[in-house]
Structure formats: C-alpha cells, structure tokens
Amino acid sequence: MSTEAGVGVMGTKLGMMSYFETDGTVVPVTVEGFREGNIVTQVKTSATDDYDVVQVGYRRVRDKKLTKPELGHLGKAGVIPMRHLQEFKLQSVEEFETGQKLSVEEIFKEGDLVDVSGTTIGKGFQGFFFESFSFLYHNVGLIGLAIQIPYWWNSHTALGSIGAGTTPGRVYKGKKILGIMGGSKRKIRKLKIVKIDNEHRVVMIKGAVPSKPGNLLRITPAKIVGKNIPKN
Template sequence: MSLGVLGTKLGMTTIFDPETGNAIPVTVVQAGPCLVTQIKTKETDGYSAVQLGYSELPDRKRTLNTKEPKEVNKYLSSPEYGHLSNKGLPALRHLKEYRLDDVSSFEIGQTIGADLFEEGALVDVGGKTIGRGFAGYQKRHNFKRGNMTHGSKNHRLPGSTGAGTTPGRVYPGKRMAGRYGNTNVKIRKLTIAKIDSERNLLLIKGAIPGKTGNLVSITPALIVGQK
C-alpha cells in the first residue's frame, strides 16, 4: 500500500500539449492540504497506517449537556472532536487511513499536498458516483423497450423475472429497478497531466467519479507485481 491524498473535484477543462498541440481533457482536483492526524503501528494497533484529515471546519462551539458540561465543535461528535483537539489539531471534516509498511517518516500535524505526486505519474482515483435516485430498467440496465405500435401494452415493462413453480422465486442479483448511482467507484491508472504545487491543484487526464464538489481519494496506481 502507498500514501494518498484526499481532495475535492473542482470540474473539468481542456489543456493543450505544447509539443503536439493536441487537446487534453482534464479534471481539476483540489488535492489537500491534508494533515496527519494519527500514526498507527503494529505494536499499538496491530497494523501500520497513517490517518489523514481534510477540509477544516469553522470554529463553532456547542455545549454538551452532561454532568461536566464541555464544549465541542458544532459539526463533529464529541469523540471526533476529542481525537483531534487532544493533538492540537483543528476540526476536520474528513478522516481516512492509508496503510503503509513504514510510518517512521511521518509525524502528527505534518502537511500532505499535491507535491506528493509527479507529472506523468499514474494514479487511482476513488469516490462516489452521481446519485440518480430510484431508476427503472431501461435507465439503470440499458434494457430495450417494447413495441410502441398501436395495441402494444409493453412499452417500459421488464418482462418475465424468472421461472414459475420451480424455483418459485427470483434469484438474487436479478437486474431490476432500484437505486442507481451513489456507489463507491475507483478509476484506475489515470495520468497526472499537470501539477500546481502552490495552489495544491492536480490536473488529471480524463474523468473521475462524482460531480463538482465531490470528495475523492487519490493514490499512486497499483502496478501488477507491486505490493
């Protein structure tokens, strides 16, 4: 496993290759900055990993009605706020772990940004796809429609869903209407076309999951034969 970075999808645009003049469609991603919020080792947690936090929250307090009233951030639960504040870190909206073999080079509060990558490198980008709500057979599974001629009573119906008495049920996994989208997807081996380290921007060739403002995780691409 390798360290990645959390980011926000800002949208798509086009850049041009200065050598060939070809137009390159790219997705602009705000990659970090992320803070190291926890370092896990085999001795303390049973495995080694680095936890990153992303997207600092406004400092808005609320008071917990407990025997000993205490203030926590309005947007975080008490355990989450304590996990960060005890280390002197700000309130962060997103936390994610990346498992590593060696965590000795990291420290709490360290900043990770776009400079983690290099131009031309291959990366895997994971995120949630756009949610399309409850969709029917044609939109969700690309089914054909029925005849639209006079007298036809099957236009967008699914047709038969299974056998009769035997087995007397519909098999699990049958393609039917249901929730479409809003699933975790990872697009593999995308190329970083350009990096703006000052503003922590990555220009990734091609499309990535989700709509503008979507949270994504960017990690170096896993090549066959590598761990």
C-alpha cells in the same frame, strides 16, 4: 482495507476541462483543488493496532460542525478541526508522525499514475419508462420492453414477470431489474497526472473520475503488483 502503494491525499473535484499539451494535443482532464487540510491526525502501527495505517484529515470546519468525540480526537493530535478523516494502510509508517502536513507536490509529480476514488453521482430509483422508452438501469433495452407489453395499460412502470413460478420458483441471483442507481464508491485506476499547478493549488488528472463537482476525491499512487505492492 487493502494496502496502498503509498500515502495519498484528499481533494475537492472542481470539474472537467480540455488541456492543451505542448504539441497541440487536446487532453480531457479532471481538475481537483485542495482546501486546508491533508494533515496526519493519527499513526497506527502493527505493534499497537495490528496493522500499519496513516490517518489523514481534510477540509477545515468550525468546531460546532463536529461531535465532541471528533473534537477530542483531533485535539489530542494537536491539529485543526477537519471534516473528513480517512486511513491509508501502508507497508511501513516509520516516516510519518502526528501533525505532519502532506504536500501534493512532494508526494506526486507530473506523469505519475494514480488511483482516484470517489462517490458516483446518485440518480435515484431508475427503471422502465414507456413514455420516453428510457431503460437506464443495467442498460435494459428491448427485452425489458417485451416483458412490459402485457402490462402496458395497467401500469406504465410495472416490471411484469421476472421468472417462472414453478421451476425454479425463485428469482435468479443477478437478475437485472429496477433499483437505485449511482451513489456508490468507485475507484478509477492508473490515471495519469497531466499538470500540477502549485500556485493555484490544483491538480489535473487525465480522464473522468467518479463524483460531481464539489465532492470529495481520494488520490493515491497507482498500485502495480510486483513493483510497489508485493505479489503475495
């Protein structure tokens, strides 16, 4: 786990829209809303756990949605049942305590740079499809088509030869072939917070972020080495 520049919050992606600034400039933004949660459920210190971590819970759920160990953990902390628990590794956790409510407007302000993490949209198994000449995975184009031509009548999705059988007698590491596309964790760094709407409990972040509407997002202060993160 890498050290964060500061404690962050979790939210729910609502979608994207166009935001008009005061000078008329149109900015594409991702809108993130916040459900009940973002409460500190545990504070770990280097003295007891070998590293300084703040565990935060998000999104209230019914008791039957959680396991008994999860309910016991949250009950010991004296907080409501929450679906998501994530840890933020910090340089110091002295200012945090169990049960503390994290407020977005206190942690961030408009114009701040943030790192946003989420799970990319899963697109399943992708490969070569001759009918529509679609080569989605790894952006494989005409080279992939040339490989497929000998197998045109045998199978419309056959990969064909991917390496010599004599030398090197193996498939090179990193060979671009068919596979599962999407559904992986990604972080977009140094995105600007355009607007914080406390009334509607939403934050507008410039640009696109991983995930689809309704999924979980994690926002942390952007890491700038030498400024808020030590060079070592």
